Amino acid sequence: MLVWSTEEGSFSACARKLGKAQSAVSQGISNLEIDIGIQLFDRTTRKPTLTEDGKRIYAYAKSVLALTGELDSVVKAIQNEEEPNLRLAFDNALFTHKLSSILGAFSRQFPKTQIELLSVPCSDIAELVVNRQAEIGIMFTTPPLIQELEYCYIGSQPFCAVCHPESALLLNEKVSISQLVNHRQLYLRGISGEGLMHLPKISPDIWYCNGFDTTVKLVEENLGWAFLPLHMANKAITNGNLATFNFELDDKPWMMPVDLVTHKGIKKGVAFQWLFDRLKSLV
Secondary structure, eight states, rough: HHHHHHHHHSSHHHHHHHHHHHHHHHHHHHHHHHHHTTTOOOOOOSSSSHHHHHHHOOOHHHHHHHHHHHHHHHHHHTTOOOOOOEEEEEGGGGGHHHHHHHHHHHHHHHHSSSSEEEOOOOHHHHHHTTTTTOSSEEEEEEOOOOOOOEEEEEEEEEEEEEOTTTOOOGGSSSSSSSHHHHHHHEEEOTTTSOOOSSSSOOOOOOOEOHHHHHHHHHHHHHHHEEEHHHHHHHHHHHOOOOEOOOOOOOOEEEEEEEEEEEEEOOOOOOHHHHHHHHHHTTO
């Protein structure tokens, strides 16, 4: 009553909001003042206004009211059997605007379920899911398949071969494998030591990275060439920091299959299932 009387501007407006008689609100405020021994409202004006002490009490009362609303939301989430938290592991090459949008919608649908985002190389994601350190993984397909996991193919992402704009590779109309072996290759590899099966190692001179964002920076410094997800390379290509080259095996775009992975023994609650279903449209 204190908060709503203050924010609505009068006891009568508060009464209308609560669906009570004005006398009930007036009596409730009076009883509160008696209980705490503090005059909250100055009643000498046409409309009751907060006293200086009342202003201090109001600030705390408003916080308590907000926490009460939060408590009600948590109780509702528990009653709906919504999970308290979910962990999502993904390769940073798969953190697209669409994934951000899905997470935004999840936040609105399940405001009391905490999300933990784990950005790791895709070759390390399966191990996190197997060890129950993540409930859902989003990864490029990395055979062999693991018995404990369930896989859901959601599409493929295009890759391209890139180099620095001043690289000698661009002097060739079409680059052969024999020419590529003379230039350092930048290659993604996780902590596990595994790389991406669908992307070949060509050069004997290889620098390894555990993230495509790092690979982009190294190519921009003219430290080697690499296969990169097209959407990550496009901005740097447009800005003139990277260039694509024609590779003799590139008759068609390199397409990397993408999977959602979960543990077969996981309990699939309502928040999990909602998120999993939306992630199927990620790619």
